[in-house]
Structures are given as structure tokens and as C-alpha cells.
Amino acid sequence: MTKRAEATAATARKIAESALALFIERPLSQLTLAAVAECAGVTVQTVLRHFGDWDGVLAGAGTLASSSVNTLRDAAPVGDLAGAVANLAEHYERDATLSLRVLAEEPNSELIAEAARRGRDYHRAWCERVFAPYLKGLGGAERERRLAQFVAVCDVYVYKLLRHDARLGREAYTRSVIELLEPLTRRP
Template structure:
């Protein structure tokens, strides 16, 4: 009877240990790829960073592409959680977006620069674009036109005004202070409010 009771406990502890290892590998890979090119990071680098063997990574993810896909899913889920903003409040929306870009923008730009030659990154980029579009539709639901060409046009404008490359232009290339860059994005979003043209 005692062994019957202890077996589920041991299985539960084993599953928990597996999940901890998986998370440690994902976080190690995400950290490495946030500052280095995809091709420059080997499974051995990830294994060393995570404190596991290469075989452990292969067992969990099948290889480098599988690991990259899993990292992309992790980053996407974290972005979805962190980007909680009230609908229609432009300043709050921009502040939430900048909080995300200040933490992950450089890594996003680094990954995007590689999407034409790394299939795993291309898949991640496509997912990120779709996710950003869905976010825009949610936080700007009060101002977007009904479904149709006008809505698509408005979404394209909002996408361009909130893209990570615009953050990079202001913060990295032009060296704007965060406060000034946020104000610039707020002004841009306010200027493209489709309700203005409808009200005119």
C-alpha cells in the first residue's frame, strides 16, 4: 500500500523536475539569442548556460530549430501577458508598448534581421506580426472602422506607428530619451486617428 501511495508522488516530482529543466533551457536559449546571432549560438552554448547536457536539450526539443520554435512561443506568451493596456488610452497603450520594447526591442530587431535565412525565426516573426495586429485591434477597438478596406488601412497605419523598428529609430538611431520617444509615438497615433477624418 505504501508503494502505491508513493508512486504517484514520485511521478509528479519527476514531471515537475522535467518542467523545471525545460524552462531553464528555454530561458538560457532566449538570453543567448537576445544578444547573439542565431548561427553563433550552438546547443553546447545553451547547454552550458542552462547547466544541462546537449542530449537533454535534444530530448526535450529535438534540436536547434525545435528549441528556437519553443523560445519564440515563450517570448510570445510573455509579450501577451505584459501588454495589458486599456482600450482607447493612447498614452497608456504607448507606455505598455515601450515597457515591452525597452526590455525586448533589441532582441526583436536582432531576430527580425535573420528571418530571411532562418526558418524558425521566420515562423516566429510571422507569429509576432499576427499577435501585434490582434493587440492593435483590441487596444484601438474604439477608433477602428468597421471591417472593410477602411479598417485595413487604419490598421496598417497603426501598425507602422507602433512597430519595433520605429522604436529602434527613435531610441537607438536618433538617441531620443524614452520620454521624448513615447511622446512622439503618442503624437503620431493621435494624428492618424480615423475618427478625425470621419468627423471632418
């Protein structure tokens, strides 16, 4: 029974991974259960047996992606500016395309809109945790403004602007973000 359960879990994971890979490559409007099944090497019926419907497939892919992101981002050191930015750069190097696709598809699916909201909430909580020493002692509107600044500088769109649009290398991106964040770490 254990081997059967492991095989079932492996098939579900392969389907979710396939859906995620296709979602990164194509707009949501071009994704089908048949494409996911073909990519995973299973039948559409197998996809449906594991996930129920298209929303179930999207939810499974989202769960897989957020678990992977959280595992990586949760390892960021608290109060270590260079370490936090290195963690962020590692995440964006691996997952920025997916993050940007989620944001682009947000208006097209309530499920994806909810995933985007959870991602924004996670990112804010991550900034609050990682930059906690620099927020300590600040209160009210001042603290909220400073936290919003950390959130903005660490956003995936800043990564896109610096890494892709400005064509900075990873090291230059990392240095640029540290330079943007350093003034926020100083006390007036």
C-alpha cells in the same frame, strides 16, 4: 512524481531561457546546442532529451518569448492612447532587442520566419483591439489604411529609430509616439 515533473519542467524552462538569452546576444549562425547546454548548466544530451533537436530548442525558446510578450501586451487598455503607448514602451524596453534579432534572422531560418510572421500578425491584432474605438465606423479601404497607420507607428522599427538612432529617452519616445498617433484618433 509531481516533484520529478516540476524538476523536468524547470530544466526545460532553463534550457529555453538560455537559448533565448544566447539568441539575443549572437547571430543564429554562432549558436550551438553545446553553447545552450553550457549556459543552462546541463549536458547536450539533456537538451536533446527535452527538445529533440535544434529546431525543438528554437521552438521552445520562441514559445517562452511569445508567451511573455503576449502576457504583457494583452494588458494594454482599449481606447486609452497614453495607456496603450505606455504598454508598448514597456514591451519594447524589455524585448526590442529580441524582436529586432528575430527580424534580422528571418531569412536564415524557416522557424524564425514563421515566428516573425506570428509576431506581425499578433502586433496587427493588438493594434486592431487597442485602437478599436478609433477604427469604429470606418469601413473598407479607409479602415484598412487607418489600421495600417496604427500598426506602422507602433512598430518596433519606429521604437529603434526614436529610442536608439535618435537617442530619445523613454519619456520622449512615448510622447513622440502619442503625438504621431493623435491625428489618427480624430474623426475628420
